[in-house]
Amino acid sequence: MKKIISKQQYCMGCGLCEVYCTVSHSKSKDIIKAYNRENPRPVSRINLEVQKPVSFALQCRHCEDAPCVDACLTGAMKKDSESGIVTHDYEKCIGCWTCIMICPYGAIMRDNTGKAVSKCDLCSEFGEPACVTHCPNRALVYKEVKL
Amino acid sequence: MSKYVIVGGSATGMGAIEAIREVDLLGCITLISEEVCPYYSRPMISDLVSGKADFNKMKCREDNFWKKNNVLAIVGQKAVNLNLSEKKITLDNNELIKYEKLLIATGGTPFIPKIKGGNKKGVYSFTTISDATLLESKIEKSKNVVVVGGGLIGVSVTEALVNRGLKVTMVELKDHILSLILDEKSSEMIQKAIEEAGVTILTGKTIKEIIGKPNNEKLVAGAILTDGNKIDCDLIIIAIGVIPRIDITKKTNLKTNRGILVNRRMETNIADVYSAGDVAEAYDFLLEENRLLPLWPLAYQEGKVAGYNMAGKDVIYSGGTAMSSLKYFNMPIITFGITNPKEIKDFEILTKFIPKKKIYKKILLKNNKIVGLTFINEIEKAGIFFQLLKQGINIKKFKRTLISDEFGIASLPKSLRKKIFEVD
Numbered sequence: 206m207k208k209i210i211s212k213q214q215y216c217m218g219c220g221l222c223e224v225y226c227t228v229s230h231s232k233s234k235d236i237i238k239a240y241n242r243e244n245p246r247p248v249s250r251i252n253l254e255v256q257k258p259v260s261f262a263l264q265c266r267h268c269e270d271a272p273c274v275d276a277c278l279t280g281a282m283k284k285d286s287e288s289g290i291v292t293h294d295y296e297k298c299i300g301c302w303t304c305i306m307i308c309p310y311g312a313i314m315r316d317n318t319g320k321a322v323s324k325c326d327l328c329s330e331f332g333e334p335a336c337v338t339h340c341p342n343r344a345l346v347y348k349e350v351k352l
Numbered sequence: 353m354s355k356y357v358i359v360g361g362s363a364t365g366m367g368a369i370e371a372i373r374e375v376d377l378l379g380c381i382t383l384i385s386e387e388v389c390p391y392y393s394r395p396m397i398s399d400l401v402s403g404k405a406d407f408n409k410m411k412c413r414e415d416n417f418w419k420k421n422n423v424l425a426i427v428g429q430k431a432v433n434l435n436l437s438e439k440k441i442t443l444d445n446n447e448l449i450k451y452e453k454l455l456i457a458t459g460g461t462p463f464i465p466k467i468k469g470g471n472k473k474g475v476y477s478f479t480t481i482s483d484a485t486l487l488e489s490k491i492e493k494s495k496n497v498v499v500v501g502g503g504l505i506g507v508s509v510t511e512a513l514v515n516r517g518l519k520v521t522m523v524e525l526k527d528h529i530l531s532l533i534l535d536e537k538s539s540e541m542i543q544k545a546i547e548e549a550g551v552t553i554l555t556g557k558t559i560k561e562i563i564g565k566p567n568n569e570k571l572v573a574g575a576i577l578t579d580g581n582k583i584d585c586d587l588i589i590i591a592i593g594v595i596p597r598i599d600i601t602k603k604t605n606l607k608t609n610r611g612i613l614v615n616r617r618m619e620t621n622i623a624d625v626y627s628a629g630d631v632a633e634a635y636d637f638l639l640e641e642n643r644l645l646p647l648w649p650l651a652y653q654e655g656k657v658a659g660y661n662m663a664g665k666d667v668i669y670s671g672g673t674a675m676s677s678l679k680y681f682n683m684p685i686i687t688f689g690i691t692n693p694k695e696i697k698d699f700e701i702l703t704k705f706i707p708k709k710k711i712y713k714k715i716l717l718k719n720n721k722i723v724g725l726t727f728i729n730e731i732e733k734a735g736i737f738f739q740l741l742k743q744g745i746n747i748k749k750f751k752r753t754l755i756s757d758e759f760g761i762a763s764l765p766k767s768l769r770k771k772i773f774e775v776d
Contacts, residue, residue: 255758277649306677310775311733311736311761
């Protein structure tokens with residue numbers, strides 16, 4: 206399957222990945238509107254991890270044996286057997302936080318309502334995820350990985 | 353004759369079915385379930401009572417779950433007798449089912465202590481969908497409820513009843529609520545949030561007698577506490593805890609303690625008989641012993657391990673440990689491992705407490721390893737700590753970062769990031 210690979214040596218810690226993740230998951234898909242008018246603003250589903258001089262962006266790894274899928278109380282987290290994507294069904298999520306407790310990457314967060322979680326969905330409707338497209342130094346690449 | 357027979361269709365049964373089908377597409381699976389549709393989320397029964405979810409939303413698998421996995425489901429029937437030497441199960445309609453491999457996943461049953469007057473109408477437990485629907489049907493005609501037990505079930509049902517406009521009194525025998533998973537400070541924080549929602553919480557006492565109405569003795573009118581005080585109420589919910597449903601093992605040679613004893617392949621002492629979930633005493637990797645841990649995620653995992661082994665794939669259960677996440681009364685809480693030890697001198701404790709924001713973080717260390725954690729309100733990234741705990745990682749080199757706001761995988765040494773987290 207295709208995954209987002211983070212290249213620490215190229216990451217400048219600029220945070221544009223978080224900005225464009227937020228925009229990509231906003232209603233308006235417009236950076237100004239998403240930041241100024243959408244209330245509550247969608248959360249970024251990617252974490253920019255910074256401990257200088259180290260920085261890299263991290264989001265759901267779409268694990269092969271995904272602990273969040275096994276632990277999910279409601280069946281909201283699922284592993285798509287064909288695409289390999291770990292999908293999150295917002296309608297089924299009750300915000301019990303079990304997946305936040307179990308995700309080894311800390312890559313699942315509470316969403317802006319505080320009633321459900323949110324995580325990377327590999328938003329590839331434009332060919333590749335928004336964080337990858339907008340990474341100015343190609344520290345994020347979207348490529349096929351062997352499982 | 354069925355190759356695989358599973359008794360119980362909740363989390364453990366679901367896990368077993370899915371694991372068996374990963375390995376064996378054809379072997380006949382028979383599922384025996386007392387509940388007609390057992391693949392619903394038990395933890396969601398409070399959402400049903402509060403009106404946030406209907407049964408459809410509670411189903412954690414698609415409606416064709418059994419069909420898709422080619423499962424022969426016998427529902428509405430109870431397995432009443434096991435003949436392990438002849439590998440036969442008797443159902444309550446006298447039907448006989450023969451098996452090659454058996455999984456006992458009968459789960460837990462609410463613990464109901466003997467209370468004077470406890471057989472009156474209006475006394476309920478709260479673990480299954482039928483408990484929830486029954487309670488739901490009584491809400492409109494009720495005003496005051498006593499919830500006995502300030503554990504997870506007690507807190508969840510209390511929130512649901514508050515959402516429905518009922519006046520709840522919670523009675524907890526211990527000094528503080530949620531005492532199994534929270535220390536005093538965190539317990540006080542959630543207690544305050546619950547009280548602010550209009551709930552009365554009484555600790556250090558329980559109920560000793562249930563009294564009936566003057567005109568109808570059989571209907572609940574109130575409860576008398578161990579301190580002699582009386583509370584008027586229309587409903588009483590017993591939420592003290594669950595105990596393993598092991599009655600079916602009674603006439604067999606299956607080894608049991610409080611639950612059924614299993615090894616790390618979920619095998620019992622009898623060949624071809626497996627057990628997992630709330631009915632079994634499975635491995636706790638932190639305490640390095642087997643014990644009861646009636647938690648949904650562990651029940652599912654244990655079911656999977658049982659399923660793999662039943663189907664011939666050798667899988668060792670890596671183990672679970674105490675872990676809870678709470679969403680009640682707008683106070684997200686995550687705790688795992690050892691959170692409230694009796695002897696604190698054995699531990700190094702890192703804490704952060706911001707009363708204004710209701711943020712509390714506490715990490716327990718022993719010999720430079722994480723052994724327990726409590727996070728309130730700032731719960732993100734708790735899973736990284738869980739991984740460090742589970743892998744038994746020495747955190748000495750990055751100890752000072754653990755409680756900081758910026759903590760993340762970038763805080764870990766490069767070798768650890770690569771090895772454990774597979775991140776550059």
